[in-house]
Amino acid sequence: MATKYVPSSAQGAPPARLQERVQELLGQPVVDWRRPDTGLSPALRYLVTLADRSLAFVKAATSLETTGWLRNEHAAMQYVPQFAPATLAWSDSGGDHPLLICEALTGHWPASHAGVVWRPGDLDRVMDALQRLAAIDPPAHLETRQPEATFGWSRIREQPGAFLALGLCSGSWLDAHGTALLQAEESLRRDGSTFVHGDMRSDNICLTGTGPRFVDWSRAGAGAAGTDLASFLPATHLEGGPPPFELAPDAFTWGAAQAAELIARLSDGDELPPWLRRVLRRLAAINLDWAVAGMHLPRRDGPSWAEM
Incomplete structure (x- = not known):
């Protein structure tokens, strides 16, 4: 079972394969990868800045358990878009774990x-x-x-x-x-x-x-x-x-x-x-x-x- 209680601050640099996949899906280079301020999960999570200076949020599964979680998350977000960030890209094929990229919400985060x-x-x-x-x-x-x-x-x-x-x-x-x-x-x-x-x-x-x-x-x-x-x-x-x-x-x-x-x-x-x-x-x-x-x-x- 995946390890829970992994704070964002404990994540290291994004794996090279993840960097490749994100840039391929979004069609432009990523110029900055940042860890979120908060959050606990064994999934990988990053706030990225793209070459055009826009922002996106990246979440990648790391195990069988987090694969199920991320698939469920993606399905829920599509069903209630009025309550969720917009999905920019979704990848769930081949030999890689699922990858979700969504808009970086702007507003007041309590x-x-x-x-x-x-x-x-x-x-x-x-x-x-x-x-x-x-x-x-x-x-x-x-x-x-x-x-x-x-x-x-x-x-x-x-x-x-x-x-x-x-x-x-x-x-x-x-x-x-x-x-x-x-x-x-x-x-x-x-x-x-x-x-x-x-x-x-x-x-x-x-x-x-x-x-x-x-x-x-x-x-x-x-x-x-x-x-x-x-x-x-x-x-x-x-x-x-x-x-x-x-x-x-x-x-x-x-x-x-x-x-x-x-x-x-x-x-x-x-x-x-x-x-x-x-x-x-x-x-x-x-x-x-x-x-x-x-x-x-x-x-x-x-x-x-x-x-x-």
Whole structure:
């Protein structure tokens, strides 16, 4: 399986064969190759400047796994062009891995190497776009997103040691409210037939003059209508936005389910780098607080996410 969690800054120079293919497909020389500011993927990713001074974004598969991701991404982008960058070239033949070249979006990217900046009205525009995206019927050729099977809160209650070691709450708080969290998780329908981006977060969003555009469609497919919003809101709160409960008070069951998934990753993920463990722990706390607020439970008796 391909290695995940590869930051753009860790990429080296583009392979010679990739340089040849990009110039052949675009019909002009590339005068500069730059790594993107953000992003995590085992696929190769570059922002290129062409001889005519125009820009393009290059994404190349590197393995069987990333080949599937890139094919899915290309198919999704063609189906919802109003929400995606325009495709400039696509190569998926011969002995090479697939290669996608698309326009380099211009506008406000909330996330960059300097941090995350949401301007007034940005979140409203993104949430409106997510609602419109979820109203689209997905094409049959895109995969149906299957929720990952986890033991969730049932496992946490039966084997609480790893969870309690995270310091999110005390054992007495878990004993008192674990059943309510389990019931909220079990009540959530994770399947569905609406169009789902599948990796909605700030560094995959560009606010252009004609509306939000989303990048990295490798996990797009059919799924539950609330999937993108549910993954977007906790990360946005981490970056300075409002708590998820303020924007989606009735979607608190997503908070319970996502908290359990994050806790499972933290409990089983010894290979996670320290910075990612910290992010996931804080996101687990944010999702848990969302569920707690929605069910009107007493607040956690552990530290706030900002103190972690």
